[in-house]
Amino acid sequence: MNPVAATPAPRPLYQFRNAGLSLGGKLILDDIAIDIRKGEIVCIVGASGCGKTTLLRLAGGLFRPSTGSVLFEGTPMTAPRQDVAIVFQDYGRALLPWRTATGNVSLALEAAKVPARDRGPRIAACLAKVGLGGHADKYPTQMSGGMQQRLQIARCLAQDPQALLMDEPFGALDAMTRQSLQDEVLALHAETAATIVFVTHDLEEAIYLGDRVVGLLPHPGRVGIDIDIRLPRPRNQLATREDPEFLRLRRVLFDFIETSEGHRT
Secondary structure, eight states: OOOOOOOOOOOOSEEEEEEEEEETTEEEEEEEEEEEOTTOEEEEEESTTSSHHHHHHHHTTSSOOSEEEEEETTEEOOSOOTTEEEEOSOHHHHSOTTSOHHHHHHHHHHHTTOOHHHHHHHHHHHHHHTTOGGGTTOOGGGSOHHHHHHHHHHHHHTTOOSEEEEESTTTTSOHHHHHHHHHHHHHHHHHHOOEEEEEOSOHHHHHHHOSEEEEEETTTBEEEEEEEOOOOSSOOTTHHHHSHHHHHHHHHHHHHHHHHHTTOO
16 A cells, blocks of 8 residues: 655745844844744734844835845745735824825725726725724724724735734724724634734733744844744633633743843843
């Protein structure tokens, strides 16, 4: 009897191969070697100044690595891609104030050269996904901070991205709005199966959202910890945070951050 060949593991969506980045003669990231699987939520944490946002920009093609490589589906990531969307922290600057919610979402479709006749249904669907279906004609200045961030996410969804890169998107929001948006991100992930790379300072947020949490050491930024989060899904803001495993993971990450801050030079 012929042996059955093993099914090869699927190739990761992202492969960071000993990637490093220097800016202005300063080494910002060094020897980053991580894989990110399709459909995975990976949260990036670390002390201030460790290069979390810079790592996200490498993933988005906004920077090219100085050493090593960043591969997306096996191809070097050398420039921004239509199927990789970035949600920025400063939603106020990311949105165009002279455009309505519809107009802001339309921007992504215009960039993709989607015909005007086809934009309406796609815009309406994206706004509905983030709970803004009844606010299509509002301008950003007529919206709360949480609504503005939802609008930025809707614009990114219009790109139909394989990867959604989120740079501390909820850092400026109040606690209740932040938790609501965390749950919306999980719901969108369940619906779209997009790969999400999420930068945050909030360790509890990282554990609550992530399939994995990657912690960076500072000066230069490099991977110091990479842990799987095996909390059951769907997650719940109360039950999940009271789970003993959640509390254990929080302590592990807290100790990592405390130690890494002590290693500053």
